[in-house]
Amino acid sequence: MKKNSKEFVFSRRVDAFFLDVVSIHKFITRFFKELFRRPFEFKEIIHQCYVVGVKSLLLISLTGFVIGIVFTKQSRPPLVAFGAASWLPSLIGIAFVRAIGPLVTALIAAGKVGSNIGAELGSMKVTEQIDAMDVSAVNPFKYLVVTRVVATTVMLPILMLYCTLVGMMGSYLNVHANELTSLVSYFDHAFSSVSFIDVWSAVIRSFFYGFTIGIVGCYRGFNATNGTQGVGKAANRAVVFSMFLIFAEELVAVQITNWINGI
């Protein structure tokens, strides 16, 4: 070890942050290098996709559904006051496709899947299982990291579409109870205000969120230290850091989408 760990350029925290940025960058570069290198762990990727889906499906359904109902219920009075109750489905369509669907899915996945990845890889790290793979001539980065990051990246857009649909169904319950709108005309209204760009923007954003959740979880787990305590820390940091990044990405994405839409 070359550098004495007690010498900081700035404060301990600021230094740690910049060191993190550098090593995450290296981690991502390594991911893309290994992604296209044989052998491919297809079976493990499928398994990880399944894990991501199973881990978050219930919570995403529940949250999406409840938000759909609550959001509609709370938005009705002001719209009614303006005599615009018939715009409710459009509002819901826009809200879910543009903002709620992608964000809710990403945050729940960060909480459930990201922490799970951080804890799992963290405990494999501190119990030397990752070293064990290494010495048995299997590349642990490929087997553990590449598969998980691919899985979260692929699954997030799918979960996002699912969350959006479930949320809109929840909302439909409320709309139907009040206005007796048919399902077809509800969705017709809801989607008429949603543009092609809105949908693609949501899908692409979800790709990035999925990638973020996977990379951050794996990075934290892969670099866990200090025994059991380190495992908890890895899981916790994975969630906090990926949520932070998701919010940052969302802010950038909104700017870009608005710019494309010419708003």
Added chain:
Amino acid sequence: MKYNIQQGESRDIVISVSDLHISFGRLAVLKGIDLEVYKGENFVVLGRSGSGKSVLIKTIAGLLKPDKGIVNVLGLQVDKLKVHDLQKLRLKMGFIFQSSALYDSMTIRENLEFSLVRNFKHMTAREVLKAVEEVLDAVGLREKINEMPSELSGGQIKRIGIARTLIIRPEIMLYDEPTAGLDPITCTEINQLINEVQSRYNTTSIIITHDLTCAKTTGTRIALLQDGNFIRMGSFTDVFDPGDSRVKSFYDYNFIQ
């Protein structure tokens, strides 16, 4: 079965370490280790907890990089190898971790197959299963094939750890404290297993331990690690010269226990 090395006989060097230095921050753990392990022998490294035994064996396996010095395994300099060549070399090395490090999300069978199915692609499922059963027989745990690591006892976990490395038919076995934390009878069994493995698969081994019984029953040669260097090296009787106070404290400690 025990391999007796005659002085002056020409012997193949399998592992050689020269002037190895490793430190963590300010803590210098290894300070100029020199070591040669010959083909077919069981080389035992004894030392107190924290003396750097695990660090030494991990450096030989290429898990840690030396700050200074050279580590050669089968004529290749471990820390200078490209990823691909290192993987190839590792197929000739078996590493048994102090903690065994079984993959706890996989069954015993999947643990054993893991490296095999990824590195020997030409093997059929049937051949793989046969190999698994063979090594399980070698460690006497055939009936545990479908259990999870969490369902095994400490001694059984050690055995599976050994089986998992045996399955790739390594030329070199690196044992990190194979008997730590086990009762004396299980220790004896593991020691027997180590000797069996050596004679059956004709391996060259480094065995890290702080257990004198293990050292005595398995070791062809013994080295005593203290303060970052080998303070004695030779056969068991050579090393445990009661006249040397540094050795004596170790000796007393082990037998009073």
